[in-house]
Every structure is written in structure tokens, then in C-alpha cells.
Amino acid sequence: MSKRRRISEISIDMFKIINQKPTLEEIEKLAEILNEKEKDFDNEKNDIFPVKKIAISEVNNRSVDGN
Amino acid sequence: MATNRIGFKKFVKDVSINERINIIIDSNLLISYFDEVHSDHDDTVAFLKNLDDKGKVTFYTTVTTKSEFLDYHRKRFLTEGLVGLVRELSDKINISTIAKSKIQNALTLRDNRLRKEEKKYQEIEEFNSSINYFTDNDIKEIKKAFRARDVQEERGWLSICSVFLGMKLSKCESLLDEFCTYLTTRDEKQRELFVVDEVDWKKSTEISSETGMSYSDSMILNMALSTNIKNIATLDFDIIYAGAISALSKTILLPDRRIKTFKNILKKV
Numbered sequence: 001m002s003k004r005r006r007i008s009e010i011s012i013d014m015f016k017i018i019n020q021k022p023t024l025e026e027i028e029k030l031a032e033i034l035n036e037k038e039k040d041f042d043n044e045k046n047d048i049f050p051v052k053k054i055a056i057s058e059v060n061n062r063s064v065d066g067n
Numbered sequence: 068m069a070t071n072r073i074g075f076k077k078f079v080k081d082v083s084i085n086e087r088i089n090i091i092i093d094s095n096l097l098i099s100y101f102d103e104v105h106s107d108h109d110d111t112v113a114f115l116k117n118l119d120d121k122g123k124v125t126f127y128t129t130v131t132t133k134s135e136f137l138d139y140h141r142k143r144f145l146t147e148g149l150v151g152l153v154r155e156l157s158d159k160i161n162i163s164t165i166a167k168s169k170i171q172n173a174l175t176l177r178d179n180r181l182r183k184e185e186k187k188y189q190e191i192e193e194f195n196s197s198i199n200y201f202t203d204n205d206i207k208e209i210k211k212a213f214r215a216r217d218v219q220e221e222r223g224w225l226s227i228c229s230v231f232l233g234m235k236l237s238k239c240e241s242l243l244d245e246f247c248t249y250l251t252t253r254d255e256k257q258r259e260l261f262v263v264d265e266v267d268w269k270k271s272t273e274i275s276s277e278t279g280m281s282y283s284d285s286m287i288l289n290m291a292l293s294t295n296i297k298n299i300a301t302l303d304f305d306i307i308y309a310g311a312i313s314a315l316s317k318t319i320l321l322p323d324r325r326i327k328t329f330k331n332i333l334k335k336v
Binding site: 004005006007008010011013014015017018020022026027028029030031033034035 | 100101115116119120126140143148156159160161162222223226227230231235238239242243245246
């Protein structure tokens with residue numbers, strides 16, 4: 001019924017995709033995004049979960065519980 | 068009672084040159100064909116390639132099989148990408164300590180699973196290649212490590228998906244669409260294949276209840292029973308087992324080296 005290429009030909013293309021590695025450009029772009037975030041994360045101003053705030057909420061919780 | 072199971076080699080041998088063959092294939096067969104570390108990879112490649120070279124074959128399958136195949140490759144590509152981040156790309160890409168440790172934890176769990184599977188391989192020569200890859204749970208844990216860094220803008224994880232999955236999955240899908248034909252009653256060209264007007268999905272539940280097989284496997288068996296396609300090629304024990312109970316009118320094709328094992332098991336049925 002189907003008019004397709006030989007499966008051996010399709011397989012060559014499939015294995016090319018399966019074994020395809022990211023390009024240098026893709027890696028550089030990914031590094032830019034992930035490394036930039038690392039930098040931002042180290043900056044306390046950009047940290048949405050600063051250790052101080054978490055520590056304060058812990059103290060508050062303890063007070064509310066009456067312990 | 069005669070068996071309805073035939074080994075791959077015998078089946079190919081009996082096919083005439085240019086004979087038209089319709090065959091239903093399951094996800095395990097497709098997965099083993101495209102993953103060299105699967106213990107049935109060589110048998111599957113030889114079977115499908117020799118069959119395709121000899122006859123005019125249409126490989127039928129279902130959209131459930133397609134989703135299982137693509138899901139396997141989603142985990143495969145993400146695992147390879149994430150492992151790459153902590154190994155060969157670690158000098159170029161600096162991920163957070165928590166993300167690194169989540170990936171390392173997932174690797175340790177994966178390696179433990181691999182050790183068990185390798186031991187099993189020494190005993191029964193079966194290797195489940197999916198063990199090589201992170202589980203959904205592993206991936207979710209790693210994803211959280213990237214998400215927690217900037218909840219409002221999840222560019223980190225999305226960029227990882229874009230680089231390691233991106234076009235790869237959709238290209239795999241296109242090639243699979245060329246490899247297989249998906250069974251559907253909606254396609255007029257397939258009308259002659261169906262022995263029913265509509266597939267009754269409640270029958271999948273009956274098949275699943277009868278032998279305790281997974282619902283996705285019973286869906287493929289139910290689809291097969293709704294057609295006049297005689298042959299089902301599989302590596303799945305559940306389908307072979309259910310084939311001996313619920314699908315005696317079908318011929319179940321399986322690797323030759325497994326026939327004896329299944330014969331012993333199914334003798335008791």
C-alpha cells in the first residue's frame with residue numbers, strides 16, 4: 001500500500017538524527033543562557049529565594065507554632 | 068493444537084520475491100531496530116531488512132506505538148544531553164551545583180539499574196535498552212533544579228530542551244511516519260483492511276482483563292483483531308502470551324532464539 005523508500009535508507013537518515021550532536025553555535029548559545037543565570041543567581045539582588053528570607057520565615061513559623 | 072508462533076528467519080524464508088506482505092509491528096520491535104544496545108537489535112534489523120528487500124512490505128502500527136517510540140527517544144535524547152552537560156561540555160557550560168548533583172544522582176540510579184540488567188543479560192541474554200536512560204521521575208527532578216533558579220522565566224530548561232530535543236524529535240517522527248503506516252478506520256485507502264466499521268476500544272479492556280497485559284499492548288492487539296492483517300511481529304512477552312489466548316487467528320512473529328523459551332512457558336496455558 002505505502003510508497004516509501006527502503007527501510008534501510010530510512011534507517012540511515014534516522015540514525016543520523018539519533019546520533020546528531022548539538023552544533024558549536026547551539027552549545028555557545030546554551031552556555032550563554034546557563035552561565036548568565038549562574039552569574040545572576042550568585043547576585044543576591046536577583047535571587048528570588050534568598051537564604052535570609054528563608055531563614056526569617058523559618059523563625060516566624062516557629063513563633064506561630066508557639067515553640 | 069498448532070502453534071501460531073513463527074520465528075523471524077522462517078517467516079522471511081517463506082516469503083516469495085515481491086510478495087505483498089502486511090504486517091503489524093509493535094513499539095519494542097521499532098525501539099530495538101533503532102537502538103544498537105538492545106539485545107534484539109541484530110535480530111530485528113536482519114528480520115525487517117531482509118523482509119523489506121524480499122517482499123513488498125507495509126509495516127502497520129498504531130498511534131499508541133508511535134507515542135511509545137517517540138517517548139523512548141525523548142528520554143534517550145534528554146539523557147544523552149544532560150549527561151553531556153556534566154561530562155564533555157562541563158568546561159564550556161557552567162550549570163548550577165544543584166543541577167549538577169541532580170544529574171549525578173540520576174546517573175548513579177541509572178548505573179545501578181544497568182548493573183542489574185547486565186546481570187540479567189548474562190543469565191537470559193535479554194537487555195532492556197530503556198535502562199540506559201533516565202526515567203520520567205529522574206528527568207522531573209533535574210528539571211526542578213533548573214526551574215527553581217528563575218520560576219518566572221524558565222529559559223534554562225527550555226533551552227536545554229531546544230538544543231537536545233528540538234528538531235530531533237520531530238525529524239524522528241517524520242521518518243517514523245515514512246517507515247510505518249498507522250492503522251485507522253478513517254482512511255478510505257485502509258477500508259479493505261478492516262473487518263469492522265469502527266474499532267471497539269472496550270474490547271481492549273476485555274483483552275487486558277483476560278491476560279493482565281498492559282493497556283497499550285491490548286490496544287495494539289485489539290487493533291490487529293479489527294483487521295484482516297494476519298501477521299504481528301513483536302518482542303513483547305505479553306503480546307506473545309495474549310496472542311496464544313486472545314488472537315489465535317493471527318500469526319505471531321518473534322525472534323527465533325526466543326521460540327523455545329515461549330514454548331515452554333505457554334505449554335502450561
